[in-house]
Amino acid sequence: MKPIRTPVPLLAIFLVFFRIGLFSFGGGLSGWIYREVVTLRGWMSDSDFLSGLALGQVLPGANVTNLSVYIGQQLRGPAGAFCAVLGLLTGPFFAVIGLAVAYDRVVDMPWIQNAMSGAAAAAIGLLLIVAVKGAYQASRRLTSFGILAATFVTVGLLQWPLVPVVLCLAPVSVTLAWPRTGSDA
Amino acid sequence: MRENPLWTLVVVFVPFSLVSIGGGPSIFAGIQHQSVAVYRWVTAREFVDLFAIARAAPGPGSMLVTLLGWKVAGWSGAIVATLALFVPSSLLCYGVSKMWNHYRGRHWHTALENGLAPIGAGLILAGVFAIFRVAGAGLLSWAIAGVSALILAWRPKLSPLLVLLGGAVTFAAVQAGLLRI
Numbered sequence: 003m004k005p006i007r008t009p010v011p012l013l014a015i016f017l018v019f020f021r022i023g024l025f026s027f028g029g030g031l032s033g034w035i036y037r038e039v040v041t042l043r044g045w046m047s048d049s050d051f052l053s054g055l056a057l058g059q060v061l062p063g064a065n066v067t068n069l070s071v072y073i074g075q076q077l078r079g080p081a082g083a084f085c086a087v088l089g090l091l092t093g094p095f096f097a098v099i100g101l102a103v104a105y106d107r108v109v110d111m112p113w114i115q116n117a118m119s120g121a122a123a124a125a126i127g128l129l130l131i132v133a134v135k136g137a138y139q140a141s142r143r144l145t146s147f148g149i150l151a152a153t154f155v156t157v158g159l160l161q162w163p164l165v166p167v168v169l170c171l172a173p174v175s176v177t178l179a180w181p182r183t184g185s186d187a
Numbered sequence: 188m189r190e191n192p193l194w195t196l197v198v199v200f201v202p203f204s205l206v207s208i209g210g211g212p213s214i215f216a217g218i219q220h221q222s223v224a225v226y227r228w229v230t231a232r233e234f235v236d237l238f239a240i241a242r243a244a245p246g247p248g249s250m251l252v253t254l255l256g257w258k259v260a261g262w263s264g265a266i267v268a269t270l271a272l273f274v275p276s277s278l279l280c281y282g283v284s285k286m287w288n289h290y291r292g293r294h295w296h297t298a299l300e301n302g303l304a305p306i307g308a309g310l311i312l313a314g315v316f317a318i319f320r321v322a323g324a325g326l327l328s329w330a331i332a333g334v335s336a337l338i339l340a341w342r343p344k345l346s347p348l349l350v351l352l353g354g355a356v357t358f359a360a361v362q363a364g365l366l367r368i
Contacts, residue, residue: 025348026245032311034347041343052307053300054284059310061283062207063276064247071277075284083281091273094246095253099265101244102254105236113359118243120358121351123328127335128347129315134336136308146305153309158316168306176302 010045010077016089018043019070024093026125031066033128039073046076052136060168066090145178192260193267195226200252200271207249207276218252228259249273327361 022034032055039045046054054076058068067087074086101108108114140146153171156162199221207214215238222228229237237258241251249272256268290296315332331354338350 023246025351031247032314037339037343037347049300049304052305053303054287054307056303056307056310057283057287058280059307061276061280062205063273063280064207064249066247067273067277068280071280072284072287075281076288079285080281083277083284087273087277091246091250091269094244094250095265095269098241098244098246098250098253099257102237102240102257105240113363115243116359116362117355119328120331120355122354123331123358124335124351124354125347126315126328126332127337127339127350127354129311130332130336131339133308133312133315134340136305136311140305140308146301149302150305150309150312153306154312157310158313164310164313168310171306172302175306176298179301180298 010043010082012078012081012085015074015077015082016085019074019086019089020093023090024097026066026094031125032069033125033130033132035066035069035073036132037128046073048135048139050076056168056172060165060172146175149175149178193263196256196259196264196268197271199226200268201275203252204272204275205279207272214249215251218255222255228255233258327358331357 018038019035022031022038026034036051040048040051051073054072055065055069058072059065061068067090070086070090071083074083076082078085137147137150140150149171153167156167157164200218203214203218219231219234223231223234237254238251241254242248244250250269252268252272253265256264256266258264260267287296335350335354338353339345339347
């Protein structure tokens with residue numbers, strides 16, 4: 003809700019997402035995006051980020067692309083969204099083709115695959131930090147914590163399909179959040 | 188009747204873009220069917236290889252379509268396939284984000300935001316589990332993830348690249364050590 007005082011430069015948006023895209027192994031991207039956008043630069047708040055993340059997961063499209071569109075849009079409108087997505091996808095575009103060209107040689111080198119597994123595991127560490135922070139914030143209210151736990155158990159442990167679960171939990175969660183928004187605002 | 192291959196890529200991938208709810212994994216089966224059985228761009232074996240490459244490379248797993256486009260028509264195919272998969276869903280997401288921003292500050296918007304945040308956090312936690320399940324990761328991966336999280340919590344300004352590099356070296360070293368034993 004705090005107004006953005008000076009607009010974030012488009013080049014800065016592009017560069018942040020370019021770096022994240024190029025080094026994002028194994029799907030830990032949202033953790034890294036959180037770190038760059040919220041923790042280091044303060045471009046948006048915790049709840050801004052997390053609600054955008056939930057929105058992006060319900061909409062069609064790769065989750066991380068949607069999250070980038072959301073963040074870019076919030077920061078600088080259409081140009082911001084364009085720069086964020088372009089930055090995010092440019093590196094991987096060339097990397098994935100390069101890897102495909104070199105694939106036959108890479109399969110014979112197990113240490114490369116092991117190194118990539120290790121990098122992916124470390125990226126999960128980034129994601130864990132966001133999850134712990136979110137859990138900590140949610141734990142200040144019993145209802146929020148219950149919603150977080152329900153989401154994790156159904157989607158993570160029971161492997162229920164994500165979209166129906168979110169569509170069922172969201173109205174409940176929003177209704178529970180309703181009475182307290184007046185005092186928070 | 189031979190159609191322009193680039194146009195075929197657009198026709199095949201744009202609909203997938205708009206139904207890929209929950210991200211890439213929800214459409215991989217459909218993409219496999221189209222590219223192996225219907226259009227015969229790649230064999231089933233090649234498809235599995237491309238899938239593994241897309242997972243190993245940085246970026247979203249749905250960059251798989253970039254490789255399919257590359258197989259079909261080289262650089263132009265790769266660009267067209269990538270745009271066909273990412274542009275439609277991004278435009279939709281842009282529209283929703285814009286509306287979301289427009290109503291910022293309203294009472295119901297705050298309620299929505301407060302309501303969605305714990306769901307987002309729960310989804311991240313679930314995502315951590317899902318990635319490990321898909322990767323078939325063992326104790327070593329969990330240990331690396333845990334230690335990385337602790338290091339980054341302790342030194343938040345530390346570059347994630349260093350942490351990723353540390354994870355890569357540790358994993359490769361341990362595996363190599365195990366192989367020798």
